[in-house]
Amino acid sequence: DIQMTQSPSSLSASVGDRVTITCRASQTISSYLNWYQQKPGKAPNLLIYAASTLQNGVPSRFSGSGSGTDFTLTIRNLQPEDFATYYCQQSYTSRWTFGQGTKVEIQ
Amino acid sequence: EVPLVESGGGLVQPGGSLRLSCVVSGFTFSGYWMTWVRQAPGKGLEWVANIQQVGTEKYYVDSVKGRFTISRDNAKNSLYLQMNSLRAEDTAVYYCARVRQAAGFDYWGQGTLVTVSS
Numbered sequence: 001d002i003q004m005t006q007s008p009s010s011l012s013a014s015v016g017d018r019v020t021i022t023c024r025a026s027q028t029i030s031s032y033l034n035w036y037q038q039k040p041g042k043a044p045n046l047l048i049y050a051a052s053t054l055q056n057g058v059p060s061r062f063s064g065s066g067s068g069t070d071f072t073l074t075i076r077n078l079q080p081e082d083f084a085t086y087y088c089q090q091s092y093t094s095r096w097t098f099g100q101g102t103k104v105e106i107q
Numbered sequence: 108e109v110p111l112v113e114s115g116g117g118l119v120q121p122g123g124s125l126r127l128s129c130v131v132s133g134f135t136f137s138g139y140w141m142t143w144v145r146q147a148p149g150k151g152l153e154w155v156a157n158i159q160q161v162g163t164e165k166y167y168v169d170s171v172k173g174r175f176t177i178s179r180d181n182a183k184n185s186l187y188l189q190m191n192s193l194r195a196e197d198t199a200v201y202y203c204a205r206v207r208q209a210a211g212f213d214y215w216g217q218g219t220l221v222t223v224s225s
Binding site for chain 1: 142144151152153154157164166168169202204207208209210211212213215216217218
């Protein structure tokens with residue numbers, strides 16, 4: 001199975017900051033990379049699919065980039081509602097795998 | 108909104124069985140792959156299984172192969188997960204989700220908690 005590795009595992013940031021989370025695949029996955037946001041006690045929410053396409057309704061301060069094995073999720077102008085855990089997920093094969101998550105906490 | 112409602116979770120002893128259900132509405136169920144994802148307490152997301160539109164293709168994470176069976180009934184707009192030989196490490200919230208092929212899981216249920224403990 002394709003392994004997905006996120007970094008960092010957690011980070012502290014302030015409102016208004018720019019935050020970058022990286023995700024690396026153990027083999028090439030083209031652009032078959034999705035990002036999710038999850039808040040405590042809630043189901044995950046799809047933010048970005050196909051590495052860089054924003055899901056309907058997701059604020060434009062979220063962006064994604066990358067292809068092959070290395071991907072990035074960027075949040076510009078961090079808002080209070082953005083403090084959450086973020087997961088990458090590959091959909092290159094039919095055995096989908098998630099990264100271990102990155103928790104974004106208030107500094 | 109595209110509601111997906113899971114049910115069937117609960118407390119079960121090691122070695123026991125449970126059947127989870129996910130009833131959907133608001134979209135043509137038979138037109139989509141569906142998936143189960145779980146999350147152990149305090150841990151990250153783990154993909155468990157998925158099923159193709161008419162059920163002819165199914166895939167499982169290695170840790171549940173031979174113990175869990177994913178199925179669907181398109182006439183009832185329902186997705187199922189039969190879980191046998193349950194272990195403590197299967198304790199988790201189980202989510203069903205709609206798959207937008209190669210474009211992520213775009214709608215999720217609220218989750219149902221499965222606790223495996225004696």
